[in-house]
Amino acid sequence: MTMIFGIPVQAFLGQLLVGLINGSFYAMLSLGLAVIFGLLRVINFAHGAQYMLGAFVGYLLLTHLGIGYWPALILAPLIVGVFGIVIERLALSRLYELDPLYGLLFTFGLALVLEGIFRYYYGVSGNPYAVPPLLAGGTNLGFMLLPNYRGWVVVASLIVCFGTWALIEKTRLGSYLRAATENPRLVQAFGVNVPLLLTLTYGLGSALAGLAGILAAPIYQVSPLMGSDLIIVVFAVVVVGGMGSILGAIVTGYMLGLAEGLTKVFYPEASNLVVFVIMAIVLLVRPAGLFGRDA
Amino acid sequence: MTSAAPLLTVGGLNAWYGEGHALHGVDLEVFSGETVTLLGRNGVGKTTTLRAIMGLIRKRTGRIAFDGKDLMRLPLHRTAHQGIGFVPEERGIFATLTVDENLLLPPVVAEGGMSVEEIFDLFPNLKERRNSPGTRLSGGEQQMLAIARMLRTGVKMLLLDEPTEGLAPVIVQRIGALLATLKKRGMTILLVEQNFRFASRVADRFYLMEHGKVVAGFPVGELPDRMTQLHEVLGV
Ligand SMILES: Nc1ncnc2c1ncn2[C@@H]1O[C@H](COP(=O)(O)OP(=O)(O)O)[C@@H](O)[C@H]1O
Ligand SMILES: [Mg+2]
Numbered sequence: 258m259t260m261i262f263g264i265p266v267q268a269f270l271g272q273l274l275v276g277l278i279n280g281s282f283y284a285m286l287s288l289g290l291a292v293i294f295g296l297l298r299v300i301n302f303a304h305g306a307q308y309m310l311g312a313f314v315g316y317l318l319l320t321h322l323g324i325g326y327w328p329a330l331i332l333a334p335l336i337v338g339v340f341g342i343v344i345e346r347l348a349l350s351r352l353y354e355l356d357p358l359y360g361l362l363f364t365f366g367l368a369l370v371l372e373g374i375f376r377y378y379y380g381v382s383g384n385p386y387a388v389p390p391l392l393a394g395g396t397n398l399g400f401m402l403l404p405n406y407r408g409w410v411v412v413a414s415l416i417v418c419f420g421t422w423a424l425i426e427k428t429r430l431g432s433y434l435r436a437a438t439e440n441p442r443l444v445q446a447f448g449v450n451v452p453l454l455l456t457l458t459y460g461l462g463s464a465l466a467g468l469a470g471i472l473a474a475p476i477y478q479v480s481p482l483m484g485s486d487l488i489i490v491v492f493a494v495v496v497v498g499g500m501g502s503i504l505g506a507i508v509t510g511y512m513l514g515l516a517e518g519l520t521k522v523f524y525p526e527a528s529n530l531v532v533f534v535i536m537a538i539v540l541l542v543r544p545a546g547l548f549g550r551d552a
Numbered sequence: 553m554t555s556a557a558p559l560l561t562v563g564g565l566n567a568w569y570g571e572g573h574a575l576h577g578v579d580l581e582v583f584s585g586e587t588v589t590l591l592g593r594n595g596v597g598k599t600t601t602l603r604a605i606m607g608l609i610r611k612r613t614g615r616i617a618f619d620g621k622d623l624m625r626l627p628l629h630r631t632a633h634q635g636i637g638f639v640p641e642e643r644g645i646f647a648t649l650t651v652d653e654n655l656l657l658p659p660v661v662a663e664g665g666m667s668v669e670e671i672f673d674l675f676p677n678l679k680e681r682r683n684s685p686g687t688r689l690s691g692g693e694q695q696m697l698a699i700a701r702m703l704r705t706g707v708k709m710l711l712l713d714e715p716t717e718g719l720a721p722v723i724v725q726r727i728g729a730l731l732a733t734l735k736k737r738g739m740t741i742l743l744v745e746q747n748f749r750f751a752s753r754v755a756d757r758f759y760l761m762e763h764g765k766v767v768a769g770f771p772v773g774e775l776p777d778r779m780t781q782l783h784e785v786l787g788v
Contacts, residue, residue, distance in 0.1 A: 432649050432657060433657070435646065435648040436646045436648070439647065439648060440646070442628070443638075446606050446608055446632060447658035447659065448630075448631075448632030449657075449658075450629045451628075452629075
C-alpha cells in the first residue's frame with residue numbers, strides 16, 4: 258500500500274476530501290457574512306439559522322410536496338432569500354442608525370427563535386435527505402473512491418464563490434455595492450437607491466446561506482442545530498480572513514477546511530481545535546486578519 | 553439671462569448637525585445657465601448649504617425648489633434624478649472602484665449628458681488611467697474625475713464645493729477652462745470657492761455668506777465697488 262508521511266494515501270486523501278467539503282461550506286457561509294457585513298455593517302448571527310432553513314426547506318419540499326433536490330436547489334435559496342428580504346425590511350433596516358450591537362443582538366435572537374421553532378416541531382435528531390439519483394454512487398479515481406455528490410458539492414461551491422466574487426468585482430451592480438460600502442450617503446446622493454441595495458444585499462447573503470444549506474442536506478443530516486454547530490467555526494474563519502474581504506473569506510474558508518482535514522490525518526484529537534488555534538495565532542500576529550485592511 | 557423663474561430657489565433654509573444649528577435662513581436663487589459663486593470664510597455654512605440642497609442633511613427647514621419641484625419632500629436618492637449633480641469638497645472618489653467604474657457610477661438621470669468618448673476627449677488623462685483604482689490619481693485628476701462623472705448623467709445643474717482647493721495653479725487654470733466650457737454648453741453651476749481670483753473669473757454673480765446666512769448678493773460687474781466689504785468679510 259502506498260504511504261505518505263507514514264499514512265496510507267487513501268486515508269490521507271480521504272481526510273483531505275472531507276476537509277475540502279467542510280471548507281466549501283465554510284467558504285460559502287463566510288462569503289455571505291462578508292457580503293452582508295461589508296455593506297450593512299451587521300454581523301449576521303442568523304446566518305447559521307438561515308443555512309439550517311435552507312436545508313429544511315429542501316427537506317419539507319421533498320416530504321410534503323414531493324419536490325426533489327434539483328428544483329429545491331433553486332427554491333431553497335430563493336425562499337430563504339425572500340425571508341431575508343422581509344426580515345431586513347421589517348426589522349434590520351430600522352436598526353442601522355443605532356449602535357451596531359443592536360443588529361448583532363437582533364440577528365442572534367432571530368437565530369434562537371428559528372432554531373427553537375424547528376426544534377419544537379422536529380426535535381434535535383437529524384433527518385436524512387437522500388443524495389439525488391443522478392449523483393448517487395462514486396467515481397474511482399484510481400487512488401481513491403470519490404462519492405459523486407461530494408465532488409458535486411466542491412464544484413458547486415467553487416461556482417457559487419466565483420460567481421459571487423465576479424458579481425461584486427466585475428459588474429455594474431457590484432460597483433454600486435463596493436461604492437456604497439465606502440460611502441453610502443454619497444452613492445445615494447448620486448441617485449442610487451441605497452436602501453433598496455441594502456435590502457437586496459441582505460437577501461443575497463441569506464440566499465447564499467440557504468443554498469449552502471440545501472447543498473449540505475444530503476451530506477450532513479437535516480437538523481435544527483446544524484447551523485449553530487457550523488456557524489461558530491465560520492465566525493472563526495471570518496476572524497482569520499478579516500472582516501469584509503470577499504476574496505479573503507473564500508480563500509480562508511477552503512484553507513481552514515483543508516487544515517482541519519490535514520490535522521485529522523496527523524493528530525485527530527486536535528482537528529476540532531485547529532481552526533481556533535489558527536484564529537488565536539492570527540489574532541496575535543495580524544489582528545485585522547490575513548486579508549483584512551488594517552484600521 | 554434672468555428670464556422667467558429661477559432654476560434653483562432656496563428660501564429661509566435652516567439646517568442642523570444634531571443640536572448644532574449651522575444654517576440660519578439661507579436665501580439664494582440660481583437662474584438657468586448661470587454660474588453663481590458662494591463666498592465666505594471657513595465655517596460659515598457654504599458646504600452645509602450645498603449638502604442641505606442635495607438632501608444629504610435631513611434636519612432642515614425652509615424651502616428648496618428646483619425646476620418647479622419641491623426638493624424638501626424627496627428622499628436623498630431622488631434629488632439627483634431631478635437634475636442636480638453633486639461634487640463634494642472631499643471629492644468622493646472611490647478607492648475600490650477603477651477610474652472607469654467611478655466614471656460610470658452615477659446613474660444617468662436625463663438625456664443630453666455627454667458620452668464617455670466626449671468625456672475622455674475632455675479629460676485625456678482619465679482615459680490613460682481608466683483601469684487604475686480611483687484614488688491612485690493625483691489630486692487634480694481626482695477633482696477632474698469628480699466633475700467628469702457628473703457630466704454623463706444629464707444633470708442641468710452642478711453643485712461644486714471648492715474644486716480648486718489644494719491644487720497647483722496650472723490645474724486651477726484647467727478647471728477654470730472646464731467650467732467655461734460647461735457654461736457654454738448651458739450648464740448651471742453653483743460654486744463654493746475660497747479662491748477669490750478664480751471665482752471672479754468664472755462667476756456671473758456672487759453671494760456672500762456669514763454665520764449661516766447670505767448677507768449680500770451682487771453681479772460680477774459690482775465687484776470693484778464691493779472690494780472693501782469683501783476684504784472685511786473674507787479677510788482676503
Ligand atoms: N459633520 C458636522 N458635524 C457637526 N458640525 C459640522 C459638521 N460639518 C460642519 N459643521 C459645522 O457647521 C458649520 C458650517 O460648516 P461648513 O458648512 O462646513 O462651512 P464652510 O463650508 O463654509 O467652511 C461650522 O460651524 C462647522 O463647524
Ligand atoms: Mg466647506
